[in-house]
Amino acid sequence: MAKPKNTRKSRRxxxxxxxxxxxxxxxxxxxKLARMGAVGAVVAGGGGWFALxxxxxxxxxxxxxxxxxxxxxxxxxxxxxxPTCTALQKQTRxxxxxxxxxxxxxxxADIKTQEGQRFAVQHGVPHVTLVIFDKAGNRQxxxxxxxxxEDLVPVFRRxxxxxx
Numbered sequence: 001m002a003k004p005k006n007t008r009k010s011r012r013x014x015x016x017x018x019x020x021x022x023x024x025x026x027x028x029x030x031x032k033l034a035r036m037g038a039v040g041a042v043v044a045g046g047g048g049w050f051a052l053x054x055x056x057x058x059x060x061x062x063x064x065x066x067x068x069x070x071x072x073x074x075x076x077x078x079x080x081x082x083p084t085c086t087a088l089q090k091q092t093r094x095x096x097x098x099x100x101x102x103x104x105x106x107x108x109a110d111i112k113t114q115e116g117q118r119f120a121v122q123h124g125v126p127h128v129t130l131v132i133f134d135k136a137g138n139r140q141x142x143x144x145x146x147x148x149x150e151d152l153v154p155v156f157r158r159x160x161x162x163x164x
Contacts, residue, residue: 125142
């Protein structure tokens with residue numbers, strides 16, 4: 001059996017002289033990094049803008065000082081860890097879709113906050129409760145317990161008509 005030839009020398013002879021790699025990043029690498037940085041900045045900026053908008057909406061919905069400022073108001077006494085409260089919130093928001101943004105104001109009194117707890121104690125209500133105020137801020141009705149959106153629409157319509 002014949003021994004294979006040592007091809008090491010022949011490979012060296014056939015290879016062309018290569019320049020050693022440059023010590024720093026190439027122009028292409030720099031442009032790639034710049035593009036990735038720009039895309040990252042746009043994504044982060046968009047995410048920040050969305051998060052800021054979401055926070056503002058959350059803060060406005062939890063601002064109980066808005067009661068009595070010219071609009072009938074529905075305030076949900078809410079515990080964010082309570083599944084029944086979350087279900088009532090979903091039904092209430094669904095019922096409020098039947099009204100314009102200027103017709104009824106929806107606020108949340110979160111009993112995990114001092115302001116929300118103070119509101120619940122002041123009105124003598126537990127969580128899973130809706131408290132309805134007229135446009136002057138006078139309490140009109142208390143709805144305790146779970147309600148469907150179909151049950152809530154006529155109640156909300158009544159207070160919208162009274163204030164309209």
